[in-house]
Amino acid sequence: xxxxxxxxxxxxxxxxxxxxxxxxAVVRAVDDVSxxxxxxxxxxxxxxxxxxxxxxxxxxxxxxxxxxGEVAFRGENVLEFSRSRMRLARRDMQxxxxxxxxxxxxxxxxxxxxxxxxxxxxxxxxxxxxARVKELFELVGLESAHLRxxxxxxxxxxxxxxxxxxxxxxxxxxxxxxxxVSALDVSIQAQVIELLLDLRARLRLTYLFIAHDLRLxxxxxxxxxxxxxxxxxxxxxxxxxxxxxxxPYTQALxxxxxxxxxxxxxxxxxxxxxxxxRETPMREIGTSHWAAV
Amino acid sequence: MxxxxxxxxxxxxxxxxxSALKAVDDVSxxxxxxxxxxxxxxxxxxxxxxxxxxLRLLQxxxxxxxxxxxxxxxxxxQLTESEMRGVRGGRISLIFQEPxxxxxxxxxxxxxxxxxxxxxxxxxxxARRRVVELLDAVRITDAAKRARDxxxxxxGGMRQRVMIAIALACRPPLVIAxxxxxxxxxxxxxxxxxxxxxxxxxxxxxxxxxxxxxxVIAEMADRVAVMRGGQLVEQxxxxxxxxxxxHEYTQRLLRAVPGMSKR
Numbered sequence: 001x002x003x004x005x006x007x008x009x010x011x012x013x014x015x016x017x018x019x020x021x022x023x024x025a026v027v028r029a030v031d032d033v034s035x036x037x038x039x040x041x042x043x044x045x046x047x048x049x050x051x052x053x054x055x056x057x058x059x060x061x062x063x064x065x066x067x068x069g070e071v072a073f074r075g076e077n078v079l080e081f082s083r084s085r086m087r088l089a090r091r092d093m094q095x096x097x098x099x100x101x102x103x104x105x106x107x108x109x110x111x112x113x114x115x116x117x118x119x120x121x122x123x124x125x126x127x128x129x130x131a132r133v134k135e136l137f138e139l140v141g142l143e144s145a146h147l148r149x150x151x152x153x154x155x156x157x158x159x160x161x162x163x164x165x166x167x168x169x170x171x172x173x174x175x176x177x178x179x180x181v182s183a184l185d186v187s188i189q190a191q192v193i194e195l196l197l198d199l200r201a202r203l204r205l206t207y208l209f210i211a212h213d214l215r216l217x218x219x220x221x222x223x224x225x226x227x228x229x230x231x232x233x234x235x236x237x238x239x240x241x242x243x244x245x246x247x248p249y250t251q252a253l254x255x256x257x258x259x260x261x262x263x264x265x266x267x268x269x270x271x272x273x274x275x276x277x278r279e280t281p282m283r284e285i286g287t288s289h290w291a292a293v
Numbered sequence: 294m295x296x297x298x299x300x301x302x303x304x305x306x307x308x309x310x311x312s313a314l315k316a317v318d319d320v321s322x323x324x325x326x327x328x329x330x331x332x333x334x335x336x337x338x339x340x341x342x343x344x345x346x347x348l349r350l351l352q353x354x355x356x357x358x359x360x361x362x363x364x365x366x367x368x369x370x371q372l373t374e375s376e377m378r379g380v381r382g383g384r385i386s387l388i389f390q391e392p393x394x395x396x397x398x399x400x401x402x403x404x405x406x407x408x409x410x411x412x413x414x415x416x417x418x419x420a421r422r423r424v425v426e427l428l429d430a431v432r433i434t435d436a437a438k439r440a441r442d443x444x445x446x447x448x449g450g451m452r453q454r455v456m457i458a459i460a461l462a463c464r465p466p467l468v469i470a471x472x473x474x475x476x477x478x479x480x481x482x483x484x485x486x487x488x489x490x491x492x493x494x495x496x497x498x499x500x501x502x503x504x505x506x507x508x509v510i511a512e513m514a515d516r517v518a519v520m521r522g523g524q525l526v527e528q529x530x531x532x533x534x535x536x537x538x539x540h541e542y543t544q545r546l547l548r549a550v551p552g553m554s555k556r
Contacts, residue, residue, distance in 0.1 A: 048481075185335035215550070253480060257479055258483075259511060260507055260511045260550065263532070266512075271480070
């Protein structure tokens with residue numbers, strides 16, 4: 001059984017409308033999205049802005065309520081959970097946000113930010129929590145001497161480590177990492193990625209890694225899904241998908257990534273959004289490789 | 294050959310009472326006519342401050358402490374403010390990272406391009422005609438109609454094309470582009486970069502391309518200068534820097550780029 005099994009997830013927004021406005025237009029932010037993540041996977045969900053990748057991540061954690069579908073975590077559909085049951089489930093499913101500048105409360109000390117989830121979930125005595133926070137600080141490579149500092153006193157990379165420590169406080173099994181390094185400089189990115197990979201091995205974590213950086217995803221994820229306008233258009237083992245991209249959008253996306261070799265041949269493939277067929281079903285086109293073609 | 298731009302020992306400091314932080318520390322670089330120099334570095338490396346210093350757009354507490362910025366035979370640091378206004382946009386123009394904040398939200402984009410022309414002495418009637426030509430040149434379809442749009446009516450990629458049209462309006466020999474595609478999606482980035490190199494050839498522009506992305510460098514640059522902490526650590530031909538970087542920092546930066554080993 002996969003750790004996470006998302007089936008036919010749908011989230012539509014209507015835009016406009018109102019008494020004197022033309023009828024509202026429906027934005028299909030997440031449109032019948034299905035995928036699964038096995039325990040220990042680093043699953044990459046890639047797409048450009050507006051593809052619905054972040055909305056998908058948030059629907060899984062019910063930070064946004066999806067319209068329809070099923071999100072089975074260890075076999076149980078979390079979309080049917082009551083509020084209190086959902087709160088319990090969130091111990092197992094946590095999120096790391098993109099922007100470590102806006103996602104941490106600037107008026108709280110770093111130690112308190114990391115401790116807060118433990119308090120909310122009523123775990124441990126103050127002494128136990130303090131010990132746990134210290135342990136978490138060390139786990140993510142922060143100095144416990146800095147517990148009483150405020151977020152502004154940390155660099156971007158360190159702030160993201162605080163965000164990661166907070167996400168790990170409750171010992172989750174699944175981390176939804178929503179563009180966790182895209183706000184960081186490249187050398188800092190590499191360090192944070194290394195930390196995420198190291199934590200995966202040490203804590204047996206599973207990741208849903210949401211990203212727009214294809215080079216990064218190719219390097220660290222073992223499975224990938226490509227989203228376009230609310231749809232998954234291609235999905236598979238990283239190697240298979242990158243070696244043999246089969247949906248025209250995937251091909252265009254890959255061909256747009258700047259090559260690091262100035263002498264590499266440049267053949268850019270354009271994707272005509274007019275030609276996009278939303279209703280084409282996914283089919284298996286190779287071993288562990290599906291595409292909507 | 295005389296370089297188009299010859300920056301010598303440029304030093305810029307952020308002055309505070311009792312201390313001065315050198316944001317740019319003794320930086321020297323040259324750009325030949327028609328050449329693309331990639332200026333790479335991480336945040337705080339001083340790459341954007343260098344660009345602003347060249348255009349004399351620094352705001353206090355930043356101040357140029359020393360050096361020369363030779364451009365077309367003149368030291369820009371010695372020009373009067375009104376002479377500098379002729380240089381900005383006329384001889385050297387700037388493309389910013391974030392077109393939404395760089396464009397005026399209350400002005401039609403056609404008027405903003407026209408303003409770049411009329412402020413450098415082009416007559417209004419000529420400016421109107423040139424605006425449509427420029428929008429065509431940056432491949433905005435239906436240019437005459439689009440000229441009447443406001444920035445918020447355009448997509449991010451289109452706005453960046455408008456910015457490029459403004460930058461190219463007076464056919465300056467040097468364009469400084471500060472992270473011109475960083476805010477764009479990768480497919481849009483590819484289109485904008487492709488268009489930029491095409492226009493560069495067509496107008497024989499020199500380009501100072503500021504970026505943190507070695508992929509963009511590999512696609513665009515002839516030569517590369519690497520900055521760190523205000524200092525230039527390495528400068529050379531793009532193939533040499535990407536394949537055999539000699540400075541330890543450049544090597545580290547390149548190793549941090551995902552997929553460097555494979556692609």
